[in-house]
Amino acid sequence: MSSLFPTYQRWELSAKSGKGATLKDTNGATYLDFVGGIAVCNLGHCHPKVIEALTTQAESLWHVSNLFQIEGQEQAAAMLAEQSSGDYVFFCNSGTEANEAAIKLARKHSGKNHIISLKNSFHGRTLGSMAATGQSKIHEGFGTMLQSFSYATFNDIESVKEQISADTAAIMIEVVQGEGGVRIIEPEFAQQLQALCKEYHILLIVDEVQTGIGRTGKPFGYQHFDLSPDIITVAKGLGNGFPVGAMIGKDFLQPAFQPGSHGSTFGGNPLAMAVVKAVLETVFEDQFLQQVQEKAEVFQTYLHQSLQGKKSVKDIRILGLMAGIECHEPVAEFITQARERGLLVLQAGPNVIRLLPPLVVTNEELKQAADILAQVVDQKTAAV
Protein backbone atom coordinates (compact mmCIF):
# COMPACT_ATOMS: atom_id res chain seq x y z
CA MET A 1 0.00 0.00 0.00
CA SER A 2 1.23 3.46 -0.86
CA SER A 3 1.43 6.18 1.76
CA LEU A 4 1.01 8.85 -0.91
CA PHE A 5 -2.12 10.84 -1.68
CA PRO A 6 -3.18 9.39 -5.01
CA THR A 7 -3.07 12.74 -6.83
CA TYR A 8 -1.48 11.25 -9.95
CA GLN A 9 -2.57 8.55 -12.37
CA ARG A 10 0.81 6.85 -12.27
CA TRP A 11 2.20 4.75 -15.11
CA GLU A 12 3.61 1.25 -14.75
CA LEU A 13 7.11 2.63 -14.94
CA SER A 14 9.76 3.31 -12.37
CA ALA A 15 12.76 5.18 -13.79
CA LYS A 16 16.22 4.45 -12.53
CA SER A 17 18.63 6.52 -14.59
CA GLY A 18 18.75 8.77 -17.61
CA LYS A 19 21.16 10.21 -20.12
CA GLY A 20 20.19 12.68 -22.84
CA ALA A 21 16.95 11.49 -24.42
CA THR A 22 17.29 8.00 -22.94
CA LEU A 23 15.67 6.72 -19.77
CA LYS A 24 16.26 3.33 -18.12
CA ASP A 25 13.73 1.73 -15.80
CA THR A 26 14.24 -0.50 -12.76
CA ASN A 27 13.64 -3.60 -14.90
CA GLY A 28 16.48 -2.67 -17.24
CA ALA A 29 14.27 -1.55 -20.14
CA THR A 30 15.41 1.48 -22.14
CA TYR A 31 13.10 4.21 -23.46
CA LEU A 32 13.29 7.20 -25.72
CA ASP A 33 12.01 9.90 -23.38
CA PHE A 34 9.81 12.48 -25.14
CA VAL A 35 8.15 13.42 -21.85
CA GLY A 36 11.25 14.95 -20.27
CA GLY A 37 9.59 15.30 -16.88
CA ILE A 38 6.91 17.35 -18.73
CA ALA A 39 9.07 19.84 -20.66
CA VAL A 40 11.53 20.12 -17.78
CA CYS A 41 14.66 18.27 -18.88
CA ASN A 42 15.24 20.46 -21.96
CA LEU A 43 18.95 19.61 -21.91
CA GLY A 44 18.17 15.93 -21.48
CA HIS A 45 18.85 13.82 -18.43
CA CYS A 46 22.10 14.36 -16.54
CA HIS A 47 23.62 17.02 -18.79
CA PRO A 48 27.34 17.19 -17.87
CA LYS A 49 27.45 20.97 -17.59
CA VAL A 50 24.46 21.03 -15.26
CA ILE A 51 25.87 18.22 -13.11
CA GLU A 52 29.15 20.08 -12.86
CA ALA A 53 27.44 23.34 -11.83
CA LEU A 54 25.27 21.62 -9.23
CA THR A 55 27.97 19.50 -7.63
CA THR A 56 30.51 22.32 -7.53
CA GLN A 57 28.00 24.65 -5.90
CA ALA A 58 26.87 21.90 -3.47
CA GLU A 59 30.37 21.82 -2.03
CA SER A 60 30.53 25.53 -1.28
CA LEU A 61 27.06 26.86 -0.37
CA TRP A 62 23.48 25.65 -0.75
CA HIS A 63 21.25 28.22 0.76
CA VAL A 64 21.25 31.66 2.31
CA SER A 65 18.42 34.02 3.09
CA ASN A 66 17.18 36.44 0.48
CA LEU A 67 18.14 39.11 3.00
CA PHE A 68 21.72 38.48 1.81
CA GLN A 69 23.33 39.47 -1.50
CA ILE A 70 23.19 36.48 -3.86
CA GLU A 71 25.65 36.87 -6.70
CA GLY A 72 24.25 33.97 -8.73
CA GLN A 73 20.78 35.51 -8.61
CA GLU A 74 22.08 38.79 -10.04
CA GLN A 75 23.81 36.96 -12.88
CA ALA A 76 20.89 34.67 -13.73
CA ALA A 77 18.47 37.64 -13.62
CA ALA A 78 20.69 39.64 -15.97
CA MET A 79 20.72 36.74 -18.45
CA LEU A 80 16.92 36.43 -18.40
CA ALA A 81 16.47 40.19 -18.74
CA GLU A 82 18.92 40.37 -21.61
CA GLN A 83 17.08 37.78 -23.70
CA SER A 84 13.54 38.96 -22.93
CA SER A 85 11.36 42.06 -23.11
CA GLY A 86 11.64 42.33 -19.32
CA ASP A 87 14.12 44.12 -17.06
CA TYR A 88 13.66 42.77 -13.52
CA VAL A 89 13.36 39.23 -12.20
CA PHE A 90 11.82 37.60 -9.13
CA PHE A 91 12.89 34.01 -8.42
CA CYS A 92 10.62 31.36 -6.94
CA ASN A 93 10.38 27.56 -7.03
CA SER A 94 7.78 26.55 -9.61
CA GLY A 95 5.56 27.62 -12.47
CA THR A 96 2.53 28.11 -10.30
CA GLU A 97 4.52 30.41 -8.01
CA ALA A 98 5.84 32.40 -10.95
CA ASN A 99 2.25 32.96 -12.10
CA GLU A 100 1.19 33.83 -8.56
CA ALA A 101 3.89 36.51 -8.54
CA ALA A 102 2.69 37.77 -11.94
CA ILE A 103 -0.91 38.03 -10.74
CA LYS A 104 0.17 39.89 -7.59
CA LEU A 105 2.43 42.26 -9.52
CA ALA A 106 -0.28 43.04 -12.11
CA ARG A 107 -2.81 43.78 -9.36
CA LYS A 108 -0.45 45.85 -7.26
CA HIS A 109 0.87 47.90 -10.15
CA SER A 110 -2.55 48.65 -11.66
CA GLY A 111 -4.68 48.82 -8.52
CA LYS A 112 -7.18 46.74 -10.51
CA ASN A 113 -8.42 43.18 -9.96
CA HIS A 114 -9.70 41.70 -13.18
CA ILE A 115 -7.50 39.43 -15.28
CA ILE A 116 -8.61 37.89 -18.56
CA SER A 117 -7.18 34.48 -19.33
CA LEU A 118 -8.10 32.01 -22.04
CA LYS A 119 -10.25 28.90 -22.10
CA ASN A 120 -8.31 25.61 -21.97
CA SER A 121 -5.32 27.42 -20.48
CA PHE A 122 -3.22 25.99 -17.68
CA HIS A 123 -1.48 28.25 -15.20
CA GLY A 124 -1.04 26.13 -12.08
CA ARG A 125 -2.59 24.82 -8.91
CA THR A 126 -2.42 27.48 -6.21
CA LEU A 127 -5.64 29.37 -5.51
CA GLY A 128 -4.51 32.29 -7.71
CA SER A 129 -3.02 30.38 -10.63
CA MET A 130 -5.85 27.82 -10.47
CA ALA A 131 -8.37 30.64 -10.83
CA ALA A 132 -6.33 31.89 -13.80
CA THR A 133 -6.63 28.45 -15.39
CA GLY A 134 -9.54 28.33 -17.85
CA GLN A 135 -10.64 24.76 -17.18
CA SER A 136 -13.54 23.94 -14.88
CA LYS A 137 -12.18 20.45 -14.16
CA ILE A 138 -9.24 22.09 -12.34
CA HIS A 139 -11.62 24.24 -10.22
CA GLU A 140 -14.12 21.55 -9.28
CA GLY A 141 -14.58 20.81 -5.60
CA PHE A 142 -12.44 23.64 -4.29
CA GLY A 143 -15.18 26.11 -3.48
CA THR A 144 -15.26 29.74 -4.51
CA MET A 145 -12.45 30.67 -6.86
CA LEU A 146 -10.37 33.79 -6.38
CA GLN A 147 -12.62 36.41 -7.90
CA SER A 148 -12.06 38.60 -10.91
CA PHE A 149 -10.80 36.16 -13.51
CA SER A 150 -12.73 35.66 -16.70
CA TYR A 151 -12.04 33.38 -19.63
CA ALA A 152 -12.01 34.38 -23.28
CA THR A 153 -11.83 32.07 -26.29
CA PHE A 154 -8.36 31.25 -27.67
CA ASN A 155 -7.74 32.91 -31.05
CA ASP A 156 -10.99 34.92 -30.86
CA ILE A 157 -10.28 38.61 -30.31
CA GLU A 158 -13.95 39.60 -30.05
CA SER A 159 -14.40 37.37 -27.01
CA VAL A 160 -11.43 39.12 -25.36
CA LYS A 161 -12.75 42.60 -26.19
CA GLU A 162 -16.15 41.80 -24.70
CA GLN A 163 -14.57 41.10 -21.33
CA ILE A 164 -12.48 44.24 -20.96
CA SER A 165 -13.72 46.57 -18.24
CA ALA A 166 -12.41 49.55 -16.27
CA ASP A 167 -11.18 47.03 -13.66
CA THR A 168 -9.09 44.95 -16.11
CA ALA A 169 -5.46 44.75 -14.99
CA ALA A 170 -4.06 42.18 -17.39
CA ILE A 171 -4.51 39.60 -20.10
CA MET A 172 -2.70 36.34 -19.42
CA ILE A 173 -1.89 33.90 -22.21
CA GLU A 174 0.22 30.95 -23.30
CA VAL A 175 1.51 31.21 -26.89
CA VAL A 176 1.16 27.45 -27.15
CA GLN A 177 -1.41 25.92 -24.84
CA GLY A 178 0.57 22.93 -23.64
CA GLU A 179 -1.77 21.12 -21.25
CA GLY A 180 -4.68 22.41 -23.34
CA GLY A 181 -3.69 20.32 -26.38
CA VAL A 182 -0.60 21.90 -27.99
CA ARG A 183 -2.69 24.69 -29.50
CA ILE A 184 -0.59 27.40 -31.13
CA ILE A 185 -1.70 31.02 -30.99
CA GLU A 186 -2.55 32.60 -34.36
CA PRO A 187 -0.09 35.41 -35.22
CA GLU A 188 -2.96 37.76 -36.02
CA PHE A 189 -4.64 37.11 -32.66
CA ALA A 190 -1.32 37.69 -30.89
CA GLN A 191 -0.94 41.06 -32.61
CA GLN A 192 -4.53 42.01 -31.86
CA LEU A 193 -3.99 41.19 -28.18
CA GLN A 194 -0.89 43.34 -28.08
CA ALA A 195 -2.81 46.24 -29.65
CA LEU A 196 -5.72 45.84 -27.21
CA CYS A 197 -3.33 45.90 -24.26
CA LYS A 198 -1.80 49.10 -25.56
CA GLU A 199 -5.10 50.78 -26.30
CA TYR A 200 -6.66 50.01 -22.90
CA HIS A 201 -3.45 50.20 -20.80
CA ILE A 202 -3.72 46.55 -19.84
CA LEU A 203 -0.69 44.44 -18.97
CA LEU A 204 0.19 41.51 -21.20
CA ILE A 205 1.32 38.47 -19.20
CA VAL A 206 2.79 35.56 -21.14
CA ASP A 207 3.05 32.26 -19.27
CA GLU A 208 6.21 30.70 -20.73
CA VAL A 209 6.44 27.97 -18.11
CA GLN A 210 6.24 25.27 -20.79
CA THR A 211 7.23 27.19 -23.93
CA GLY A 212 10.19 29.12 -22.50
CA ILE A 213 13.92 28.39 -22.23
CA GLY A 214 14.49 27.23 -25.79
CA ARG A 215 11.61 24.79 -26.10
CA THR A 216 10.32 26.42 -29.29
CA GLY A 217 13.74 27.19 -30.81
CA LYS A 218 13.83 30.73 -29.43
CA PRO A 219 14.65 31.79 -25.86
CA PHE A 220 10.92 32.46 -25.30
CA GLY A 221 7.97 31.30 -27.34
CA TYR A 222 6.41 34.77 -27.63
CA GLN A 223 9.40 35.81 -29.77
CA HIS A 224 7.87 33.88 -32.69
CA PHE A 225 4.88 36.25 -32.59
CA ASP A 226 6.58 39.62 -32.27
CA LEU A 227 5.08 40.29 -28.84
CA SER A 228 6.52 42.45 -26.10
CA PRO A 229 4.99 41.09 -22.89
CA ASP A 230 5.05 43.21 -19.74
CA ILE A 231 5.37 40.11 -17.57
CA ILE A 232 6.81 36.70 -18.46
CA THR A 233 6.78 33.61 -16.27
CA VAL A 234 9.14 30.64 -16.59
CA ALA A 235 9.90 27.47 -14.65
CA LYS A 236 9.98 23.93 -16.10
CA GLY A 237 13.06 24.06 -18.38
CA LEU A 238 14.76 26.74 -16.30
CA GLY A 239 16.36 24.27 -13.87
CA ASN A 240 16.43 21.16 -16.08
CA GLY A 241 14.96 19.24 -13.12
CA PHE A 242 16.08 21.44 -10.27
CA PRO A 243 12.90 23.10 -8.92
CA VAL A 244 13.05 26.79 -9.79
CA GLY A 245 10.80 29.42 -11.36
CA ALA A 246 11.02 33.08 -12.27
CA MET A 247 8.82 36.06 -13.03
CA ILE A 248 10.29 38.69 -15.36
CA GLY A 249 8.76 42.17 -15.59
CA LYS A 250 9.36 45.42 -17.44
CA ASP A 251 11.06 48.29 -15.65
CA PHE A 252 7.92 50.40 -15.16
CA LEU A 253 6.58 47.63 -12.89
CA GLN A 254 9.53 47.79 -10.53
CA PRO A 255 8.04 50.31 -8.07
CA ALA A 256 5.17 47.89 -7.32
CA PHE A 257 7.50 45.23 -5.88
CA GLN A 258 9.44 46.80 -3.03
CA PRO A 259 10.85 45.26 0.18
CA GLY A 260 7.99 43.42 1.89
CA SER A 261 5.74 43.23 -1.21
CA HIS A 262 6.49 39.65 -2.06
CA GLY A 263 9.02 37.00 -1.12
CA SER A 264 10.13 33.38 -0.94
CA THR A 265 12.39 31.54 1.49
CA PHE A 266 13.89 29.21 -1.10
CA GLY A 267 13.41 31.28 -4.26
CA GLY A 268 16.69 31.84 -6.09
CA ASN A 269 19.01 30.19 -3.61
CA PRO A 270 22.66 29.64 -4.60
CA LEU A 271 22.13 25.97 -5.51
CA ALA A 272 19.24 26.80 -7.83
CA MET A 273 21.08 29.74 -9.37
CA ALA A 274 24.18 27.69 -10.17
CA VAL A 275 21.97 25.31 -12.13
CA VAL A 276 20.01 28.10 -13.85
CA LYS A 277 23.20 29.80 -15.00
CA ALA A 278 24.52 26.56 -16.48
CA VAL A 279 21.20 25.96 -18.26
CA LEU A 280 20.94 29.49 -19.65
CA GLU A 281 24.56 29.62 -20.77
CA THR A 282 23.89 26.48 -22.79
CA VAL A 283 20.39 27.16 -24.12
CA PHE A 284 20.67 30.87 -24.90
CA GLU A 285 23.57 30.34 -27.26
CA ASP A 286 22.65 31.29 -30.86
CA GLN A 287 24.16 28.17 -32.30
CA PHE A 288 22.31 25.93 -29.86
CA LEU A 289 18.96 27.54 -30.67
CA GLN A 290 19.73 27.40 -34.38
CA GLN A 291 20.20 23.64 -34.02
CA VAL A 292 16.90 23.33 -32.14
CA GLN A 293 15.14 25.05 -35.05
CA GLU A 294 16.81 22.73 -37.53
CA LYS A 295 15.80 19.68 -35.51
CA ALA A 296 12.26 21.02 -35.30
CA GLU A 297 12.09 21.16 -39.10
CA VAL A 298 13.45 17.64 -39.38
CA PHE A 299 10.93 16.43 -36.79
CA GLN A 300 8.07 18.08 -38.61
CA THR A 301 9.07 16.33 -41.83
CA TYR A 302 9.34 12.94 -40.11
CA LEU A 303 5.99 13.37 -38.36
CA HIS A 304 4.27 14.28 -41.61
CA GLN A 305 5.90 11.40 -43.48
CA SER A 306 4.91 8.92 -40.79
CA LEU A 307 1.47 10.13 -39.83
CA GLN A 308 -0.13 12.15 -42.60
CA GLY A 309 -3.03 10.30 -44.14
CA LYS A 310 -3.48 8.01 -41.14
CA LYS A 311 -7.15 7.50 -40.45
CA SER A 312 -6.88 8.52 -36.78
CA VAL A 313 -4.79 11.62 -37.34
CA LYS A 314 -6.70 14.89 -37.51
CA ASP A 315 -3.92 17.48 -37.20
CA ILE A 316 -0.18 17.72 -36.60
CA ARG A 317 0.94 20.88 -34.79
CA ILE A 318 4.50 21.81 -34.01
CA LEU A 319 6.40 24.86 -32.78
CA GLY A 320 10.07 24.20 -32.19
CA LEU A 321 10.39 20.93 -30.32
CA MET A 322 6.89 21.03 -28.93
CA ALA A 323 4.56 18.89 -31.01
CA GLY A 324 0.97 17.74 -30.78
CA ILE A 325 -0.77 15.08 -32.81
CA GLU A 326 -4.49 15.54 -32.60
CA CYS A 327 -6.48 12.40 -33.28
CA HIS A 328 -10.16 11.80 -33.99
CA GLU A 329 -10.33 9.51 -30.97
CA PRO A 330 -8.91 9.20 -27.44
CA VAL A 331 -5.16 8.56 -27.56
CA ALA A 332 -4.56 6.82 -24.21
CA GLU A 333 -4.20 3.46 -25.96
CA PHE A 334 -1.69 4.83 -28.49
CA ILE A 335 0.39 6.21 -25.66
CA THR A 336 0.47 2.88 -23.85
CA GLN A 337 1.44 1.10 -27.05
CA ALA A 338 4.19 3.61 -27.76
CA ARG A 339 5.57 2.96 -24.28
CA GLU A 340 5.55 -0.78 -24.92
CA ARG A 341 7.63 -0.08 -28.03
CA GLY A 342 10.06 2.08 -26.09
CA LEU A 343 8.78 5.62 -26.66
CA LEU A 344 7.51 7.79 -23.81
CA VAL A 345 5.03 10.49 -24.83
CA LEU A 346 2.32 12.48 -23.07
CA GLN A 347 -1.31 13.18 -23.53
CA ALA A 348 -2.70 16.72 -23.73
CA GLY A 349 -6.45 16.54 -23.41
CA PRO A 350 -8.14 13.28 -24.40
CA ASN A 351 -7.30 13.37 -28.12
CA VAL A 352 -3.82 14.84 -28.42
CA ILE A 353 -0.44 13.09 -28.22
CA ARG A 354 2.13 15.58 -26.92
CA LEU A 355 5.80 15.20 -27.80
CA LEU A 356 8.48 17.03 -25.83
CA PRO A 357 11.88 15.68 -26.86
CA PRO A 358 14.89 17.17 -25.12
CA LEU A 359 16.52 19.97 -27.11
CA VAL A 360 19.66 17.81 -27.37
CA VAL A 361 17.77 15.04 -29.19
CA THR A 362 19.44 13.64 -32.31
CA ASN A 363 17.81 13.42 -35.74
CA GLU A 364 18.05 9.66 -35.47
CA GLU A 365 16.09 9.67 -32.23
CA LEU A 366 13.47 11.91 -33.83
CA LYS A 367 13.17 9.41 -36.69
CA GLN A 368 12.83 6.49 -34.26
CA ALA A 369 10.04 8.29 -32.44
CA ALA A 370 8.17 9.08 -35.66
CA ASP A 371 8.53 5.43 -36.75
CA ILE A 372 7.12 4.14 -33.46
CA LEU A 373 4.20 6.56 -33.67
CA ALA A 374 3.48 5.34 -37.19
CA GLN A 375 3.28 1.78 -35.81
CA VAL A 376 0.88 2.59 -32.99
CA VAL A 377 -1.46 5.18 -34.49
CA ASP A 378 -4.41 3.47 -36.25
CA GLN A 379 -3.60 0.20 -34.49
CA LYS A 380 -6.62 -0.96 -32.59
CA THR A 381 -5.98 -3.51 -29.90
CA ALA A 382 -8.10 -6.62 -30.24
CA ALA A 383 -11.21 -6.38 -28.11
CA VAL A 384 -10.76 -8.21 -24.82
Ligand SMILES: *Cc1c(COP(=O)(O)O)cnc(C)c1O
Ligand atom coordinates in the same frame (compact mmCIF):
# COMPACT_ATOMS: atom_id res chain seq x y z
C1 LIG B 1 3.34 23.26 -15.88
C2 LIG B 1 2.75 24.60 -16.10
C3 LIG B 1 2.45 25.45 -15.02
C4 LIG B 1 2.61 25.02 -13.58
O1 LIG B 1 3.93 24.81 -13.24
P1 LIG B 1 4.31 24.03 -11.87
O2 LIG B 1 5.79 24.11 -11.83
O3 LIG B 1 3.76 22.66 -12.00
O4 LIG B 1 3.67 24.77 -10.76
C5 LIG B 1 1.99 26.72 -15.31
N1 LIG B 1 1.81 27.12 -16.58
C6 LIG B 1 2.09 26.34 -17.64
C7 LIG B 1 1.90 26.86 -19.02
C8 LIG B 1 2.54 25.04 -17.44
O5 LIG B 1 2.79 24.25 -18.48
